[in-house]
Amino acid sequence: MIRPKYKAVVIGGSAGSFSVVSKLLSQLRSDFPLPVIICLHRLKHVRSGLVESIRLKSNLEVIEPNDKEAIVGGKVYLAPSNYHLFVEYDGTFSLSTEEPLNHSRPSIDHTLTSAAYVYRNKLIGIVLTGANKDGAKGMKDIADKKGITIIQDPKTCEMDTMPKSVARLIKPDKVLSPEEITNYLNKLAI
């Protein structure tokens, strides 16, 4: 049996990240084999519409997962509004409405950290543009487990606080523009 080199991609983003994610998904190859788990901050009272708008352009199926839903390759999972999204050891998601972390629910740290523990060195973690520091601790956990860490090049960010706060905690494996992130994923030998 050939062991896959990677098992999942996890992406966190906040202010300005919607258009980056939307473009990325429109250019990701349609046979991309890994699950893509995305946690984006959203305004508390703009609860609906995000998944629909992302779906419009995506080459892959985009789902807001339910609690205990199995994680399947080739699908895009978006953390539902007002829930934290966690990856579980049995290959399912779990949701929680516990208190916000870094003032956010969903919190990027929660999703990234849980994915780091489950996928370890077979995880690719990406932090995009954003105006806070949610995601930095989660990226450190991914780095500690020898996963791949990528931040969006701060020069290309609408708000560079988020990728920069990752870079203050760890030395990311790659610093890429949105186009380079797309190319990197499309050429990934899995």
Next chain:
Amino acid sequence: MDFKQYLQVLKDNTPYDFSDYSDNSIKRRLQKVIADNDLTLDDLLKKTQCDKGFVERLVEDITVNTTELFRDPELWPVFYEKLLPTLKGKKTFNIWHAGCSSGMEVYSNLIILNELGLLDKARIYATDISAGMVRSCKKGSYRYEFNKNQIAEFEKVLKKTPINGISQIDFSKYFDIDEENDRINVKEFLRKKVDVRQHDLVQEKVPFYNKFDVIFCRNVLIYFNASLQSKIYQMFHNQLYPKGSMILGNHESLTGFYKTKFLKNGPLYTKTNAFHFKYQ
């Protein structure tokens, strides 16, 4: 000692059994309680064994008590447009809020019933595992600032989808607002309408003799492992009248066997095949 061994100590020394909660979530909650209270594992063990007050606070802290007035505003039209018309003809009907937390959803529910003139027909029961939450639910006093936006969001939904022609609610009928102290207090006529009791779903024993037309259980079972979830769905199935409904959280769903036992209609799960299905 790992967290599973601790949960065993908790189970052996107190009425609380968290051993079938979902592993990661209970572990995370315990770690948080330990960090927030600056405890060592030794302290935790000692206090668990001999300090009842501590155990009550611990239960309150490790369970998640997120709730809001009119939480998920789009849920309520489903309740008053799809569900209530099926109950209107009955002489009385019973609603159970299982895992009611501080009761904000319970009172949201009561307000809608009152607007429809159905409050007298409804018997409302609410339960929570935590004694503190049961007290909060009975008291019905919440942070105003926190709920102000929620009420405004619900008002938008109401404009779009009126309750029986009612597109505006005078909330001063239901609440006394004390802005200076950031309180919104539920009026007594609503509070005395609810039978609130401390009850742990994990025990699977039902705290009431009657059956139910509606069971609200929103974002409670997500903290349980799949096997405990199934037991609770079975218990709810048994406690519902034929054609009674459960209302779950926006991102909860039934899997496998239970899918065939309830008919899904958005967040509503309506009991089917009642007589094929006996509790073992």
